Amino acid sequence: TVSGATVENAPADADSGLTYEEGTWSPVYGSTSGSFATMTMDILNASYTRIGRQVTVTGIIRTDSVDASGASGNLTITGLPFTALGGNHFSAVTVGKATAFASGEFPRSGYTEAAATYIVLTERSAVDGADTECVVDTLTTGVTANQNYMIFSALYYAV
DSSP states (O other), X not given: OOOSOOOTTOOOSGGGTOOEEEEEOOXXXXXXXXXXXXXXEEEEEEEEEEETTEEEEEEEEEEEXXXXXXXXXXXXXXXXXXXXXXXXXXXXXEEEEEESOGGGXXXXXXXXXXXXXXXXXXXEOTTTOOEEEOXXXXXXXXXEEEEEEEEEEEEEEBO
C-alpha cells in the first residue's frame, strides 16, 4: 500500500496527461457565418472536465428571444472552454433532448472542427435519413420564452 505519493517535477502540460481541471462555461447558439441580430438565452447548466487533452462538456440551454437576421450557415454552439484539436482527433456530441425548435427540425448530434471553439449541430433528414448540418433556421425565432431547449454533452480533444 502506497499513501501520500506525489509526482515530482511533473510537467503541467496537456501532453503529460496530468492536467486536470473542472469548471463552468457559457454555451451560446451561433452560426458559421455572420451573427444573430439579437438573442436572449438562459444557461440552465454548463460544466466541463478536462483530463490531459480530453475535454467533456455538458449543457442545458434555451432561448427567450431570437432575431436570426444577419446570421447564416450552420447552427453552432459557441464558447467551448478549450480550442479543439485538429487532425485525426474526433469529437462525439450527443443531444439528449431538443424541444421547441422550428418546423419540427431538431439537433440530434454534432461535431467540433479543428482549431475552433464551437460545435456544429447536425440532424437526421426526414426525407432520406441522411445526416446533415442544422442551419440557422432550425431555431425558433421571435420573442417567446423557453424555446430551442437542448440538453447535450460532448467529448473532444483540445489543443
